Amino acid sequence: MNSTEEYLPRHLIPELEDALATARVVNLVGPRQVGKTTLVRDLFGHGNFVTLDDAAVLAALDADPEGQLVSLTAGLKDAPLIIDEAQRSKKLALAIKKIVDANRRKGQFVLTGSSNVFTTTDVADSLAGRMRTLKLWPLSTAEIKRAQLNRVMDWAMQTNPSLVQLGDPEELTRRDYIDLILAGGFPETRTLPLRSRQRQYRDYIDAVVDRDVADIMPVRKPDALRILIDQMAVRTAQEINASELAKLTKLQRITVDQYLDILIRLSLVTKLGAWTSGEGKREIKQPKFHFVDTGVSCALRRFTEATFSVGNSPESLGGVLESFVVGELQRALPMQDGDYRLYHWRSADQREIDVLIDGGHHLVNVEVKSSTSVTNDDFKHLKWFSTDGPGRTRACTGIVFYLGKEKLTFGDRNYALPISSLWGTVAL
Template identity: 80%
Template sequence: MSDTEDYLPRHLIPELEDAIASARVVNLIGPRQVGKTTLVRDLFGNGRFITLDDAAVLAAIEADPEGQLTSLMENLHHAPLIIDEAQRSKKLALAIKRVVDTDRRKGQFVLTGSSNVFATTDVADSLAGRMRTLKLWPLTAAEVKRAPVSRLMDWAMQKNPRLGQVADPEPVSRSDYIDLILEGGFPETRTLPLRSRQRQYRDYIDAVVERDVADITPVRKPDALRILIDQMAVRSAQEINASELAKLTKLTKLQRVTVEQYLDILIRLSMLTKLGAWTSGEGKRKIKNPKYHFADSGIACALRGFTEDTFTIDNNPQALGGLLESFVLNEIQRAVPMQDADYRLYHWRSADQREIDILVDGGSHLVCVEVKASASVSGDDFKHLKWFSKDGPGRSRTCTGIVFYLGQEKLTFGDRNFALPVSALWSDIDA
């Protein structure tokens, strides 16, 4: 890894700085090895750092949590106590609550972990207004390329979005996009040679199943969970019905409720993203199954054994479609917390098979996104977007349609419909 690779800018930094200034507890969660520890130690270097990966430290916290916290915070003054892998302690959350109940100072604790230490306790509700939870995902392409955070959703939500406000996107070839997808976003892994990288990604999944899952809940059949992860890599960007998934895979001995529990674990470990089905509240029947996306394309490719040759015309070029859709969703999802307004992400499909890959709900405005793994685009690619906004459930809202594709030109197709290169996701916006 090069020296410059060590310190790729993370777009979450301003959010973290704001959180430490406004909340007593900052809870930074995200997958293992995405750089949480490095980030907080660099940002809050004047604080005190402990890790619960250290068995002795964990034992001490479990034996006397309040006493240990009080001791560790002595002489810290205005610096935070940074607790790494906080989810490993079952008693930590309540002890932190008691400390911040008696001390109203901001920025007392910075917690990091692969899952939310407060998710399975009753403490979260009582910490409302005192704690902020942020998520650090794997690197985005924008971060890898040292570009600003994408403001594309704010642009699309405008009263009158214009293509001239989007800086000319970086020229990126199909093979360059494939390289980005294969590399993934884990800082220390993405720059390795392909074989070493994919081996490390597979080892990473094994380590998550063996270590991190137990921090959330005991799993009776870890082998079945590992099989499920492989199956979800194959099904990235697909709608999933848990009962059908159990029938279609080797998980036939698992009940539907167990499959749903395992999917929930993978979401809480930030391995999967779940997009619910958007509904307008109208009576017409819509498909209600959620769509799942693998949170890192590099891991999904490693689990499937994909290489550059996988996507050639005489091999399996269709495999790129779902991976590219997940890649685009991941770029949008990581940028959403830094937009000017709060947006929610969904997918949509009607009973007669009209569908929208990603639907960004901004209240009175909707952004409808289609992803096309082709270097060309035509008016036919907008048929579902235009029907949705004119005659479908989006007709009472202001809708902007975007087709992301692998070409080089940014184009308008009228009525707030645009075709944009995928690389527009890391273009400057003058809005």
């Protein structure tokens, strides 16, 4: 990792520090190569660090898990034992459970891995109140630009949000946004030239299939899984028809569902459930899937800047731009003041909302437009939803994120915001 990227600020640090002070076990998961190891080494440099990528360490731990952990934690006092790639050991979870049940000290273990080591239901349940699991995603644009944490969700959840509270957003061109989308958020890879970067992203997917998938479950047809990943990149920001994917990949429907679960657990794709009001049967209940990193999805599809130009496929920008916005929201979600959940919504008569942020008593409804201008027509679904649709019983804020440069109000808590507002300043 080069020096300019190594110390980019990670907005999850306060959450990690709080977790270490309040839980006996801190479990940090996220995609391979997003900086988990660098983060915990910098943040918890006073602890003892071991990696289960070392075959000898893994073999010793599996031979005598409790004895090895007791030996590794001896003399640490208030410092944690940091175990990297913790998911590689199937015996680790129960040994940790036994130790932290006997010793109630906070911050004993910090685990990192590409998937959750505590996958057994009885172990996870028994560690309730003893463990906090946090996810480190690829870099957000705010982190890349060393800007403040994205607080637009907290802003929109106010009773009367005001555009005055939003600082002047960074003025970006359509080309600037495309560059951000193509670069992605993996610290070491995003700064490479396009050709080298995209080759490395494709190699990254091969490494995940060859190495990380086996930590979750054996896969009999890795080539079919690789095809499924390519198909998910094509279908980012879409509702998924698993039966159609089964035909394309020559897999059984149940196997497709299992493979999709693996991709979610490895943080390659993320799933937005369908928000339902409970009012009737005319709401679609299929989830929508997004590829977690737009740089990876564009590399799999061989997208370049020329792809989005007039005469090629400018319409293909829509899906990856929506996934880009979802990624920015998802990365900031744990650090908001409120506990918010992300969904999408669509009715049987084709009214839809790209992202619905549920804050309980207040909903924030988001549309993403790959254009530099906004009209009243862009708000028709948002306004109907809040006045005549299932959102009429709650407070609703509508936002259209677009590629323009102006913050605009369209009345009744409906706003058009440049996408760069997601890493702009917010005064609350």
